[in-house]
Amino acid sequence: MKIMAFNGSPRKKKWNTVSLLNNALEGAGSAGAQTELIQLYDLNFSGCISCFSCKKISRKKDGVCAVQDDLTAVLDRVRKADALIIGSPVYYGCESAATRAFLERLCFPYLQYAKDVRSLFPRKINTAMIYTMNVPEQTVKLMGYDQLFERTKKMLEMHFGPCELLLSTDTLQYSDYDKFEAELFDKEAKYKRHAEVFPEDCKRAFELGVRLASGKVPERVQM
Ligand SMILES: Cc1cc2nc3c(=O)[nH]c(=O)nc-3n(C[C@H](O)[C@H](O)[C@H](O)COP(=O)(O)O)c2cc1C
Known part of the structure; x- marks a missing residue:
């Protein structure tokens, strides 16, 4: 069982997104999976360049993206x-x-404009999206973020397989709120939440990793 994680935050160490990813990978590792974390901001790559090589009638239908850059080996x-x-x-x-560019390159080469099989990815695998954000939970719907999350979930499900969402809201944006503009925020509430709720989010990420490592998906499902 090999699990790959991708950090779409430019903050590569200790911060919110990477901490949750590391917890998920620890969980997966504890359940016996081999894990790898890719820092997207370490790679030099672009989003889809719309060359349509992956849609040519004469192509080998292997879902390989024709663009050659740092993402090639990762894909x-x-x-x-x-x-x-x-x-x-x-x-x-x-x-x-970077996440958006990665998602385009990850998914589009597998997409078939065909009525029967929509994805060329050869197996059905589990996927997960972890989102971190400044807004509190009750604002997610108000801002329409729930639609973004559902859209990306559906995109991954269409190409790869079941997708779990994990949301971490009201995250700590600065380590020291006195050093940056933060008039809008209640800094004490932010520190308190980071100390009390973020560890719970990390725990949920760990459990997600365990689930992914032990999750069973059908050998081959046509999507
Ligand atoms: C350029 C930029 C735009 C952001 N836009 C939003 C936003 O639209 N909604 C939100 O809730 N948080 C927003 N944030 C806050 C981040 O999503 C939040 O702090 C996140 O947890 C940071 O993750 P990290 O610690 O892994 O870098 C933004 C931050 C930056 C730097």
């Missing part, structure tokens, strides 16, 4: 992975730019 390893976990901070109500 090659994805083909052999048994589960994928993608973590992203919410930036302006969307995934971070």
Whole structure:
């Protein structure tokens, strides 16, 4: 069982998204999975360039993206992975730019414009999206973020297999709120939540990792 995780935050150490991903991978590791964390912001890659090589009639239908950059080797390893976990901070109500670019390159080569089989990915595997965001839980729906989360979940389900969502809201944005502009925020409430609720989010991420490592998915399902 090989699980790959992708950090779509430019903050690569200790911060919210990567902490949750590390917890998920620890959980997966504790259940016997082999794990790998990819820092998307360490890679030089672009989103889909719309070359449509992956849609040519004459192509080999293997879902391989024709673009050659730092993502090429990573996408090659994805083909052999048994589960994928993608973590992203919410930036302006969307995934971070690197996450979005990654999702385009991850999914589009597998997409078939065909009526029967929509995905060329050879197996059905479990996936998960972990989102971290500044807004509190009750604002998620108000801001329409729930629609973004559901849309990405459906996209991963169409291409790969079942997708679990894990949301971590009202995250700590700065380590020291006195050093940055933060008039809008109740800094003491932010520190308190980070101390009390974020560890619970990490625990949920750990459990997600355990589930993914032990989750059974059908050998081959046509999507
Ligand atoms: C450019 C930028 C845009 C952001 N936009 C939003 C937003 O639209 N909604 C939100 O809830 N948080 C927003 N945030 C806050 C981050 O989503 C939040 O702090 C997140 O937990 C950061 O993850 P990290 O600690 O892993 O980097 C934004 C942060 C940045 C830097």
